[in-house]
């Protein structure tokens with residue numbers, strides 16, 4: 001079968017700054033026209049060039065290890081631009097002579113998994129995988145994540161791919177671009193059935209090989225119209241659970257109900273309400289591409305952010321006593337004492353970014369410091385037992401295992417077994433995140449980058465803190481400036497991607513948070529390019 005259509009329309013080619021499409025270890029851009037000020041950057045030729053560049057990169061990496069033709073799997077989330085981009089990606093891969101295997105609607109973790117699965121019938125393992133997604137971003141965006149069996153590609157490889165893509169695109173500019181029929185092979189495979197059956201097997205195995213370990217449990221899924229709807233019918237129901245009342249399972253790239261994002265307040269409210277209305281045992285919510293998740297217990301208590309980390313830590317530390325839990329930088333002090341004092345583990349609070357925490361856990365293991373869990377407050381999480389695969393669905397499988405095994409051992413009280421595990425987690429009475437923007441066109445940047453400017457702000461804050469006896473700098477810290485005071489803490493750091501300094505504050509009261517906020521405000525007031533309006537509003541009497 002030929003890859004792609006034989007249409008010969010010639011989209012007009014604009015000059016493109018490929019490196020601007022890099023977003024950490026992902027590629028992100030605008031794929032749908034119509035939003036003011038957001039011109040389309042992921043056009044068909046740009047996408048085709050990026051896919052061809054990934055193919056060339058993969059050929060360089062893998063040529064020596066395999067005698068057969070390399071193959072690449074392609075999946076996508078529910079976005080309205082998915083089909084167009086999938087076709088362009090397929091053409092790019094095929095133009096480099098690699099085989100294309102299309103999975104259709106898929107989750108990001110399933111794509112990584114396809115590089116590990118050994119099953120000829122499903123053309124697995126693939127040599128490389130591409131997920132077309134922009135996670136929880138608005139409907140007009142889209143992007144790509146790339147995987148090999150070594151995991152997700154990192155920043156350096158993404159930069160390499162974008163540089164190669166720019167060269168390929170310059171050939172399109174010179175020679176003209178047309179949507180060509182490619183000669184390499186294209187197949188469609190229902191890989192999600194392999195991935196979901198792996199999840200089902202994992203729960204059955206943990207329950208002692210019981211066919212329906214969730215028999216009678218009522219569990220509600222909210223997929224936010226992303227790609228996660230499969231979890232209800234293909235995972236939970238196979239395990240015996242009732243999923244009536246599950247919502248927003250149908251893919252709809254306009255996301256008409258709420259943003260598929262477990263960090264979003266409206267999204268958490270929607271799943272909580274569904275659990276209470278249906279008197280369900282548990283609620284589960286995913287982001288668009290199912291690499292992030294959160295849960296809600298039967299009383300409507302949210303199990304997300306620090307609470308989800310605490311819960312996963314409790315489960316993992318039962319299995320691996322004393323192990324190190326790697327988390328992102330905005331985790332609470334209460335979480336540290338919970339992991340270290342209550343659970344007897346070690347808390348390694350590292351940097352923000354799922355790739356950062358996963359890579360750090362892998363590094364710790366490589367230097368002999370055992371770690372089994374890397375997890376972010378955003379709902380991203382990966383376990384050593386699951387190949388460090390960043391997988392929101394697998395996190396939920398670990399909770400399901402706990403429900404099933406508790407019942408098998410005579411505890412029939414549903415999600416209380418989960419809630420009880422995090423009972424003694426100390427939680428701040430007040431928590432806030434304020435995002436302070438750096439105005440990139442301000443003359444104070446003097447042509448430098450927002451990152452350099454942000455670093456100067458942080459250095460200045462650091463000096464200010466040193467001279468203030470009411471505040472203590474965190475003795476170990478990997479990102480930004482983290483400070484204790486007024487019974488709580490704050491962290492000011494550079495955003496991973498945006499010209500923004502996010503400020504997190506957690507304190508015993510709103511009043512204490514204002515006191516910490518005033519300290520930060522005083523330290524940064526001379527930085528004219530920093531928009532402190534969110535902070536100024538917060539500290540106003």
Ligand SMILES: O=P(O)(O)OC[C@H]1O[C@H](O)[C@H](O)[C@@H](O)[C@@H]1O
Pocket residue numbers: 352353354355376378380494495496497498502
């Ligand atoms: O640094 P921020 O702007 O707060 O963004 C941080 C977040 O960026 C992306 O969404 C990553 O996928 C997350 O892993 C990370 O937590």
